[in-house]
Amino acid sequence: MQESDSIIDHLFEDEKLTDKQKKIIEAAIDSFSEKGYSGTSTSEIAKKAGVAEGTIFRHYKTKKDLLLSIIAPMLAKSIAPFVIKDLYKILDTKYDSYEGFLRAMIANRYVFLKHNLPLFKILIQEIPFHPELKEQFMEHIAKKVYTRFESLVVYFQEKEQIINIPPASVIRFNITTIMGYFFTRYLFFPDADWNDDEEIEITIQFLLHGLSPLAKKEDDSP
Structure with missing residues (x-):
């Protein structure tokens, strides 16, 4: 995921992302690109990111906000x-x-x-x-x-x-x-x-x- 990390660092260089946020975004990019927005659930993203689903909603109110x-x-x-x-x-x-x-x-x-x-x-x-x-x-x-x-x-x-x-x-x-x-x-x-x-x-x-x-x-x- 080294390439994804560099993209995330570039896109969010003005924001202070926690390690968990980076993992959520990285997992969301992978899932959205593979299955599309409608075919991806926040539980899938959470599982791929290795975090609890509630962690996603602490940073993003909805799945669309994450997108x-x-x-x-x-x-x-x-x-x-x-x-x-x-x-x-x-x-x-x-x-x-x-x-x-x-x-x-x-x-x-x-x-x-x-x-x-x-x-x-x-x-x-x-x-x-x-x-x-x-x-x-x-x-x-x-x-x-x-x-x-x-x-x-x-x-x-x-x-x-x-x-x-x-x-x-x-x-x-x-x-x-x-x-x-x-x-x-x-x-x-x-x-x-x-x-x-x-x-x-x-x-x-x-x-x-x-x-x-x-x-x-x-x-x-x-």
Whole structure:
């Protein structure tokens, strides 16, 4: 659990957590990522943490308070700064080609997910069911990233490297395709025999050919 400990220390560095609190949070992250919020009971978390169930409620009024205590600092201290600092570097760079941008974007996401998979799983699983999480996600990430992403799309459309469709559609195609690969790779079939380099290349080529302007057909008529 050494990696989880480092994540917890980072997320809660401004708070003085007891050893029991750290164990509760660590157990909650493991359980929520494995079974989801609704499929996890506080008694399971307590057992995994090696504490009495009442200890959880001394620190967190409800199971949802425990969930929010994990997600809120994750968005504020881990995901949001990562997006702002590292992803902005990619979105603000004027790449010579759309392909260069895609490779930088996927490499950036790949590294982040590998180091934050349990927390990422919780976020993806629970956002649709908790308005508070959706609101925090929109505030910390989505609104801040969209404008930069949109300007990058327009830039490549002006260079005629992307078809002339609404930028929002281009962004959606990029996100769903890239994240679809990551979801399948790390959430749905993590134990499959993956060739990551090959799969990433296929993903890039799909986006390149799917969003590139259609080649003009030559007139074969006599």
